[in-house]
Structure formats: structure tokens, C-alpha cells
Amino acid sequence: MKRVYLDYAATSPVKDEVLKEMLPYFSDVFGNPSSVYSYARESKKAIDKARDIVATTINAKAKEIYFTGSGSEADNWAIKGVASALKNKGKHIITSKIEHHAVLHTCEYLEREGFEVTYLDVDENGFIDLVDLENSIREDTILISIMYANNEIGTILPIKQIVEIAKRKSVLVHTDAVQVYGNILIDVIDLGVDLLSLSAHKIYGPKGVGALYIKRGTKINSLIYGGAQEMKKRAGTENIAGIIGFAKAAELAIENIEEHATKLKKLRDKLIEEITKTIPHIRLNGDPIKRLPGNVNICFKYIEGEALLLSLDLVGIAASSGSACTSGSLDPSHVLMAIGLTHEIAHGSLRLSIGDFNSEEDIDYVLEKLPEIVQRLRDMSPLYEEVIGGN
Amino acid sequence: MKRVYLDYAATSPVKDEVLKEMLPYFSDVFGNPSSVYSYARESKKAIDKARDIVATTINAKAKEIYFTGSGSEADNWAIKGVASALKNKGKHIITSKIEHHAVLHTCEYLEREGFEVTYLDVDENGFIDLVDLENSIREDTILISIMYANNEIGTILPIKQIVEIAKRKSVLVHTDAVQVYGNILIDVIDLGVDLLSLSAHKIYGPKGVGALYIKRGTKINSLIYGGAQEMKKRAGTENIAGIIGFAKAAELAIENIEEHATKLKKLRDKLIEEITKTIPHIRLNGDPIKRLPGNVNICFKYIEGEALLLSLDLVGIAASSGSACTSGSLDPSHVLMAIGLTHEIAHGSLRLSIGDFNSEEDIDYVLEKLPEIVQRLRDMSPLYEEVIGGN
Amino acid sequence: MYSEKVMDHFSKPRNVGEIKDADAVGQVGNAKCGDIMKMYMKIENDIIVDVKFKTFGCGSAIATSSIATEMIKGKTIKEAFRLTNRAVADALDGLPPVKMHCSVLAEQAVKTAIYNYAQKNDLYFEELEGFDPDDLECHH
Amino acid sequence: MYSEKVMDHFSKPRNVGEIKDADAVGQVGNAKCGDIMKMYMKIENDIIVDVKFKTFGCGSAIATSSIATEMIKGKTIKEAFRLTNRAVADALDGLPPVKMHCSVLAEQAVKTAIYNYAQKNDLYFEELEGFDPDDLECHH
Ligand SMILES: Cc1ncc(COP(=O)(O)O)c(C=O)c1O
Numbered sequence A, B: 001m002k003r004v005y006l007d008y009a010a011t012s013p014v015k016d017e018v019l020k021e022m023l024p025y026f027s028d029v030f031g032n033p034s035s036v037y038s039y040a041r042e043s044k045k046a047i048d049k050a051r052d053i054v055a056t057t058i059n060a061k062a063k064e065i066y067f068t069g070s071g072s073e074a075d076n077w078a079i080k081g082v083a084s085a086l087k088n089k090g091k092h093i094i095t096s097k098i099e100h101h102a103v104l105h106t107c108e109y110l111e112r113e114g115f116e117v118t119y120l121d122v123d124e125n126g127f128i129d130l131v132d133l134e135n136s137i138r139e140d141t142i143l144i145s146i147m148y149a150n151n152e153i154g155t156i157l158p159i160k161q162i163v164e165i166a167k168r169k170s171v172l173v174h175t176d177a178v179q180v181y182g183n184i185l186i187d188v189i190d191l192g193v194d195l196l197s198l199s200a201h202k203i204y205g206p207k208g209v210g211a212l213y214i215k216r217g218t219k220i221n222s223l224i225y226g227g228a229q230e231m232k233k234r235a236g237t238e239n240i241a242g243i244i245g246f247a248k249a250a251e252l253a254i255e256n257i258e259e260h261a262t263k264l265k266k267l268r269d270k271l272i273e274e275i276t277k278t279i280p281h282i283r284l285n286g287d288p289i290k291r292l293p294g295n296v297n298i299c300f301k302y303i304e305g306e307a308l309l310l311s312l313d314l315v316g317i318a319a320s321s322g323s324a325c326t327s328g329s330l331d332p333s334h335v336l337m338a339i340g341l342t343h344e345i346a347h348g349s350l351r352l353s354i355g356d357f358n359s360e361e362d363i364d365y366v367l368e369k370l371p372e373i374v375q376r377l378r379d380m381s382p383l384y385e386e387v388i389g390g391n
Numbered sequence C, D: 001m002y003s004e005k006v007m008d009h010f011s012k013p014r015n016v017g018e019i020k021d022a023d024a025v026g027q028v029g030n031a032k033c034g035d036i037m038k039m040y041m042k043i044e045n046d047i048i049v050d051v052k053f054k055t056f057g058c059g060s061a062i063a064t065s066s067i068a069t070e071m072i073k074g075k076t077i078k079e080a081f082r083l084t085n086r087a088v089a090d091a092l093d094g095l096p097p098v099k100m101h102c103s104v105l106a107e108q109a110v111k112t113a114i115y116n117y118a119q120k121n122d123l124y125f126e127e128l129e130g131f132d133p134d135d136l137e138c139h140h
């Protein structure tokens, strides 16, 4: 059976070049980089180089890149770390209703610890209202955390403008750029953000490695205390192979970013156009223009997302509904609710996220299979019965 | 030049069998385990199996094993997680002066957050006084965190007795078993601990993976919030390859634990005996009997540890002084200070930690080189001049 | 995550469709919860001679509907009352814990259809004592 | 972490040892800090004709002692006063930031030895104005 993977926004396979780069660091160059002897010096050098590479890809300095164990850890660290460091200055944080759970659940935790959090509403495409943002900033606001692009609906948010507003009031800005990295060129200087989260496994690097960019001089406490690793800010023996893999993946991603984005956009637009043409009763979620190059998110009315996913899986297509990370839950995605969908419609969402290994044939295969699957499920649906009955 | 690695307590190379087991999980079985489709089901199954394996090695249930990004994360999580969950019950924590920095610095952080921490003294071999422990327990004590074996001096602490005392007062016990794992059989039921930290890279598994055992029913908050991974307690897309590697390493370690420990002890005892015989003015640190099978820690009076390490490195021997993780610092190890050494003597400490890949020849090589290196440095030392001058 | 039995009933559901001149129709669940089950029955001499369903919902909602119809087809109303959600789940070789509510829904859909039949024909079944479809709620 | 120059002076230190009938002896640092440097000099006509050292300390402490003795051997006392810690570190192609105090120690050891020479011979050097070895402290 043909197998088509269209869930790159959830995770990506490690590229061969990346794995190849990692291999020597498991058993050969394995020394603890904090040590004195020469084994360790090789590890240390490799990590220094990796830090340099990752820094360069986002126009940061090496000393501003701190490796973590995941994108989630980077998000948790940014928010809790600033909250803890600045709690005497204020206890108010601003974020949006469409953030990743790594941001939202961290904010909810802080609320339980006595912080106040404003969750900004978004419009039907997922944009926050900048006036709303400005009005939400208070004397005691210490951090604004708004994602660079949403993982479910693909909408790209105007971080630079957000930073401008925040800077007028001297408030720190964190952005979760996990989905943007490798798809749109990130320039931390141009953006002006103070903190920015990255994750390796979304850009064909290994899972279990992320990074937090911390602009020089930003006050932040640690999340993981212990040894003096990561310039004394993040303890734990360095995941050398993982870090090397992250750097290689980052290098490849930025090298080919134009080509990659152009290809993905082409496939994305074909998918959206053809689905729109051939399947009625649908809704495209997320901004049609300001959207991640590989993101397609569509609600198919009258049917339910998981049934759709299972059906696609039966013909070899891997996709997701809502967000992969929350699929333990039965509630429809908080993002789809935030953009104003009814439960009924939100339940029928499908995210197809395109990546480097997809071909035009993959897209054609989806376009061949999807209409009949949707039709089959609709034919089973009492909601659809009402609609066609009404004709 | 001959190369002899004797810093296994800092980190170990990944075993070939382990790496082999990991390889399919980078690029082939890479699906996000939280997803619905079949790609993901394979990842999910692999992780479930890994969790089972790790659980079995310490006589826990699979649902009590939570994978983390390091041993340090496990320590931070255990302590902060319990502190945060039980802060309304009390704000007092008991630990010892010889804990790993992942425990100590976390406790210091909690002190800044308004908790009170008792740091128990230890005797000249690194043991806490159990009466002292019992007397330190207060109405508001919520957690006792005492390491199972010390990473620097190798002393093994009586965790079972510690738990008995704690349980009489209904206080939770966490133990950092990072150094014990794979060297002494751990049985969480027999020990009775509530939380126990592990790390993969000390047992020939990959770096950047650890685990926290959380006994069923233990109240604990998350350290990393976000997606529903790790039974909703630790967010972040699972480091599948790392987890698989951890499980394989754990399996191998426990399978061969008797043989492994016997071999290490033999090499350890030879090292200690011969050094004691051939080099004067030394002090063995840590308990001579209740000590990790691979640990040798000796102070060579009148010389300084780093100079010793550099000299050993020049002849191909990799070792450590104080603890690898703190070698960013110039102060002598807090552990050596806690067992009552003077700064002067503590500065001259050497840890040789033996592992699976060491042979008798390695030990002979060290025994050949070490005396002349120590002598050369002593001949340069004004402190030694005073001593021999005094003869 | 699902048993082969579930996948079989999901991919080849039995008795899908509607019965135009049904003697009994029962619909439970709502779109907010993500599951709606609608059951149609032909009943002759207290025997469910035909049954069909339509379901909006996840894989297990569809599979439980399918197997439930199979389990009651040709059975008497009395026997249909004995269809518990456990029985439905067991017949599917189990359901993931978060999906157990689907089997509850199937049980309720059957009951609701018979309730409808009872109402229309002014019949009394002691098994329906205290049962009111309007009281059913989305329990997750 | 160390330059080749440092490693060279560490592994083959120049001028190690003591001078039994030294004209000047200076010792700085203490065991608590982990570094002690002791310098011995033979001085003839204001010229340091011989110099030896003994050091308890890390690799860079040994290397700085070694290069410092090389830099002042055969020099006048005046010239020796001009030996700054910077000059010592530079001569070693740099030192890691945490090890810069070693170069300070080397500078102080030289000064302390000359101070000892001045005391013994009742000499005055303006460079020693305000300098007192007993005031030196472990700065890290
Ligand atoms: C006793 C002990 N606890 C915790 C750790 C931290 O483990 P990791 O390096 O995986 O964070 C170590 C080793 O570094 C250790 O020896």
C-alpha cells in the first residue's frame, strides 16, 4: 500500500545527513564536555560549533543559544524563568488563546501560583488584535508570549509589530517559533524578541532536543538546576549527539529554506484548491495568505475528525486532527474554538502538513482518496442526512 | 598512545547493541506516538515496551516510570514537583550536604521561593546520622531527598532505613539513584521510596534521557507543562530513539549486573590497594566497603587535582577531580568539604571511575603512570618541600 | 489503539443507512460532544426484524453502532433491553478507556429507539421505567 | 581549554626547583585557594642571574610560574617590576578567564621575592611603595 506522511507539523523523520553527523557522538566522541581531558575537549568543541551554527541560523550570538530537551522545555523555561526572575516587578503575563499547550498550561500553572494571565482573543483567522494587546499591557506586565506561527491552522502572527508595542512599554517578549523554524527565515535582531523557542524534530532533526534563544542581558531563572552546563543556565549532561543533529538539521533547513518553502507552498496550494473544488461543505482554517508553507487545515462539516483520520490511515495517509499533542483528549482543539468555530464543525477538522519528503504524487493520492472518504462518512452521518434531506 | 577512560561516573559511551536498537527510530519509526495513524502506533508500542522494561529493572510498574530529558530533570522535577503540590501542607525539605548539584541547587532555589531546607551533615565517609535525620523531621516536612550513592566518593547510603524513618512520620522520600543504577540492583518496593531518579548515559545508554519513578498515588506537579505525553505528567514530543536506547541499556545492565559489579570491584580494589601501597600521603575518600563497585576516589596530598588530571591526560588517561559537572568552578568539591577535608587536601582529589570497557591492563597502565606523575608534581610543590624538609 | 474488531466494524460497518418507514427511531448524543447516533428499527411482533444506523462520530462510535445493530437484529425487544454497554465493548474486544462512552451511547440509542416505539404505540416496558431520552447528557 | 604554550610550560616547566642560598625568596597564595607559588632568585648587581620556582596548583599555575621565571631571568630588577599579569598571560597565548588569577599570582610572586630581597638588604624600590605581601589575598 502507498504510504503518504502528511503530519510534518507533528514531527519529521531525521534526515540521513543528520543521522550520519550524529553517529560518531554516541560511542566515539562521548566525553562529558565539562571535563578536563582530551576526550571531553572534542565533545566541547563539537557543541560549541553546534551552538554557533544554530545561533547563525536565527542571527543570534552563540552565547544566546541554550540547548534544551524539547521545544516544550524551551517554552516552559522562557515563561517560568522570566516569571520567577521578575516576580518582584510584576505578576502579569499576556498570551493568546491559540498558543501551544506548552505555553498555555505553563501560564495556567502560573495562575495557580498567584500570577495573572491575560489570554488574548483572536479573530476568525487566528490573529490577535494589536490594539487589544496594547490595552492589555499594565504596569505589572512582565512578559508577552505570542507564538510566531500556529501549529494547527498555520497562521503567521506579526511578531515584529507585537515587539514594537511591547518595547514601548518595556515588556519582554517571548515567541514560540517551533513551527516557523526552517519554513520562514527567523532574524531575532530584526524581530527584536527577547526569547524564542525552537525544536529540532520539526526540522528533520532528532526528537528530545530544543533550544531557547535568550537575548543577552535578559533576566531569567533556570528551569533545570544542577551542573554548570549551558553556561550555567540549564543543567544536565549535554545530549551531544542530539545537539549535533539539531545543528546539522538547522544548517540544512536554512540552506534550502527558499526552495523548501516554494515547493511546500505549491503542494499546499494545490491541495487547498483541489479540495475546495471537489468537496462541498468545507471551511479552510487559518489565514489563506499569511500561513505556513506546509499547512493545510480544513473542516469537513457533518463528519468527525478521528473517523476521518482512521479512514485516511486505512489507505496509508497519515494526518492529524486538532493537534497531535492533544489527541489524548476528546474536546475539540482550543485553537479551532478560539477562531470561533462551533463544536460541531471543529470536530471535523483535518490538518495535512506537508514536508520535504512529499511529492506531487502524494498530493494527487490524497486528492484521489479524500473525496470518497469524506463522502462515505457523510453518508453515514445523521447530520448530513438533515442537510441533504433539506434539499 | 594508549587511551584509558576512567570517568564512567561522568558518562559512558553508548554500547553498540544499544545504538543498534535505537537506529530504526530516527528515520523509519519516527511517528509522533500521540497520533492516531499506524506510523504512530509503532512508536507508541515501542515506547510502551521501553517503559515496561525500565519499570521491570527496578521492580516498578510501567505506569510509575516517566521518561525525562536527563537525570537532572528527574531530580528537579521530583523536588519542585512535590514542593509545588504539597506547599499547603508544609514548606520544609530535608536533604544532605553531599547531594548532586541537581538536588542541591534545586533546594537552594526553593529556599529563595520561601521553602526551608535542612542540609544534613555527613560523617567522614559520607553517611548521614539517622538520629539526626529523625530529629530534623518536623510537622511541616514534606520531602526527604537523599541520594542512593554519591557520585564523587562512591559511598552507598542506607536508603531503606531512611525510608523507614520517613514513613513513621509520613514524609515522602526521593532518592537520586543515578549512580546506583546498573551497579546495584534497585528494588523500589523493597526500598519503599516514593520517587527515584535515573539517567541513561551512566549505563551505556544515550545522553539526554532520564526517568523519574513516581510511586502510584504520589502527589506531584509537572515540571514541564504542555502536551499529554508521559501520561500527562511530562510534556514534549517523546525522544523515541533515546527512550528505546535507555531501555536497551537498562536491560543489558540488569542482565549482567552481577558479573559487571564483580569485575568492577576487582579492578577497583586492585587500584586502591596498589595505590595505597606505592604512593604515600594519600587518603581514600568514601566508605571502603559500602561503596560503588567502580568508584575510586583518593586525595593526593601536596598536589592539586587539575594538574594531576592534565598530567594523566598527557599519557592518555581520562579521569576527574571533584565532580565533572562542577569543574567550571574553582572551589573544591562540596562533597569533599562535607566529609571534613581541608581545602588543601580536597584540592588534590582524583576520581577514577571504572566501567564495562576497562580491562586489567588499563588498571596496570594507571598503576604504572600514576606514581611518577604524583611524584613529579610533588617535586614541584612547595607544600611537599616543607614535608620532606621536615624529615 | 483499537482492536481489529473495532477496525473491522469501522471500515465495513454493518447496517448503515436509514429505514424510511421505520417503526422506531432513536437519536442520542449531540454535535458538541462529537457523537450523534441515530437508530432506525422495523419491529414486528416484538421482534426487531430490521435495524439501521447513522452515526456522526469517531471510529469507535461508528464501530459500536455497527456491532450494536448486529447484536439486536432479529432479537426480541426484551432481549434488546439486555444489551449493555459492557456487552457492546466486549463484543468489540474492548475499547480504549476514553472511548467507553461510545458504548454507552450505543446502549442508549437502542433504548431511545424502543422508547420512541413505545410512545408511538402506547406500550409499556418496565425496562423503560424512569428512562427519558431528554435526560441523557453528554457525559465526557 | 589551554593553549599549546600553556601545555608546553605545564608539561616541561622551566626553572623548577629551589635555590639553597637564594638572595630572594617569595611565596604567595595559599592552599585554601588551591595555588601556592614560591620563587627563589639569585641576584647580582641588580640582575636576576638565576630564578627557580615551586608551585602547588593547577596546570595554568604551573605554566605561569614557569614562563614568569623565563621572562625575568637575566633581567634587571627594574625590568622584573615591569612584568604584569597581562604580559604573562599573553606570553602563554592567553589563559581561560577563570584562570587569569594564576597570572596575577605569578606577578605577585616576583614582586614578593624582590620585596624579600629589599628587606634583607635594606634597599628601596619605588615600585614597592605600598606593597606588602601580607596584604595579598586570595581573590577568587
Ligand atoms: C548522582 C547524580 N545525579 C544526577 C546526575 C545528573 O544526570 P544527567 O547528567 O543525566 O542530568 C548525575 C550525573 O551527572 C549524578 O551523578
Ligand SMILES: Cc1ncc(COP(=O)(O)O)c(C=O)c1O
Binding pocket: A009, A010, A070, A071, A072, A073, A075, A100, A102, A147, A149, A150, A151, A176, A178, A179, A199, A200, A201, A208, A209, A210, A325, B235, B236, B237, B238
Ligand atoms: C508551536 C509548538 N510549540 C511547541 C511544541 C513542542 O515541541 P516539542 O515537541 O519539541 O516539545 C510544538 C510541537 O509539538 C509546537 O508545534
